[in-house]
Amino acid sequence: MVSNDTNCEIVIEPVDGKKGRARFVDCGRAFAARLEHAVPQLRSEQLEMVDPAKNPFFGHARAQLFIARRGEEAVGRISAHIDELALEMPAEQGFGPGTGMFGYFDAEDEAVAHALLDAAESWLRGEGMTRVLGPISMSVWEEPGLLVKGQDHAPVIMMGHHPAHYAGWIEAAGYERAKTLYTYDLDVRGEFPPLVQRIEKSGQRSGRITVRQVRKKDWDAEAAIILDILNDAWSDNWGFVPLTKQEVAYTGVKLKPIIHEELNMIAEIDGRPVAFMLTFPDVNHVLARTGGKLLPFGWFHLLRWLRNPTGSDMRVPLMGVLKEYQNSRVASQLAFMMISQIRRNAAAAYGSKRGEIGWILEDNQGMVAIADAINARINREYAIYRKPLS
Known part of the structure; x- marks a missing residue:
């Protein structure tokens, strides 16, 4: 994938269109294949995430993809x-006027990393942005942050996985940490504390x-309930961006195959939905075995697992309680x-033997307290960086 000749000129190439997006995705997949504990994802899903015609994120967003080359070899992307x-x-909630983002960051070495960051920053300046946050790939609801601790074990479903040295390269380019995100590991076999x-x-x-x-038979209506609670519960959080109806519908279709009713809850007070918790079995368990491929037999293993994910780890990616009940005893009861x-x-x-909760903002005192109370421990740390574009 990469050239060993670091004396070759680094060329940063903007890419678009179907072929350009395919090259961009394949570059990232090649980097992931070299990284210990990384789990290959479905290529078709990765292509869809960067396709403006398919991902509803682009209904309110615009992007430019870049690939770095030395000669004919791809040596990075952003x-x-x-x-x-x-x-x-x-x-004060993290984004706001003038804030652009970078994401999907991979680089062969520090020189490539800085060239890619320069290209992303130049594009954002040209679009009138005055500051940048990243990596966020690509919506804040997808894969926010750079993995800075926890490279020693495989990621679970919908979690990014990056080599530790990326952090130093980004910081050397003038970025400082804006926010830390945690995930928590939990043994689900024992009873909780008294x-x-x-x-x-x-x-x-x-x-x-x-x-x-x-x-599940009313999944569209249930997803709408969850959206309403989520947009209220998270509205004051750092990094919050409201999900649109189109994004919820799209995500609902994507998630329905991994929704198992007994793992996903809605809490009601006097019959009114006020809180929810989503839990997904870790499909990475299967993708690691199939190499992220559906053919020739990967589809069989995936379909069988979807019906009965026995032995799978679990991830709680989202939960929320309406703001009117937050910071109260009721919120603790619901959670x-x-x-x-x-x-x-x-x-x-x-x-199941273990679950993973997150991500959780470092200063989300309520969620940190809940994680501590159930004896969960931090097992991964992600960083989101910021830089002025002056």
Whole structure:
């Protein structure tokens, strides 16, 4: 994939169109193939994420993809992109006016890294941006952040995986850390501590709280409920950008095959939905075995796993409680009731041994406290960097 001749001139090539996007994706796949513990993803899904005709993110965003070459060899890639909805957010929440992003960052060496970052920054300046955040690939709801700790084990579903030296290259290019994101590892086989059990039981005794499984036969309606709670619950969080109806519909279709009712909960107070928790079995378990390929027999293994992901690890990517209940005892009751029920179901139905919660913002005190209370431990750390474009 790469040239050993570091004396060759580095050429940064803007790419677009079907062939350009394919080259961009294949460059990233080649880098991932060299990285220990990386899990090959489905190429068709990766192509779709950067296709403006298929990914509804581009309904409110624009992007430029770049590939770095030495001679004929691809030695890196990067995206520069602007989310119009992010520009409308308050600056104190991370984005705001003048904020562009870079993502899909891979580089053979530091010289290539700096050339790619320069190209992304120049494009963003040309589009009127005054600061840059990254890596965010490509929506903040997809793969935000650079993995800076946790390279010693494989990523779970929808989590980025990057070599540790990328951080030094980005920092040497004038970037500083804007925010740290954590993921937490949890053993799902044992009981939770007594305090958590008491809070859970107090919620069960209230008579007002009901925790129910999502109804897959009504998935479109359930996804709409989750969207409404999510956009309210996360609206004050750093990095929040509202999901559009189109994005929710698109994501709902993508996620439906991995939705198992007993692993996904909606909590109601007096019959009104006020909180949710989503849990996905780790499809990376299968993709690692099939090499990320559906042919010739990968599709068989994937379909069989989708029906019954026995032995899979689990990931909780999203949960939310309406703002009116946050920072209250009720919020703790809702969270622990959902977590406890999902934990028991994952262990009983699928023989799961561990789960991963995240990502969680370093300063999200409520979620950090919940993770600490259930004896979860930080197992990965992601960094989002910022730089003025002066």
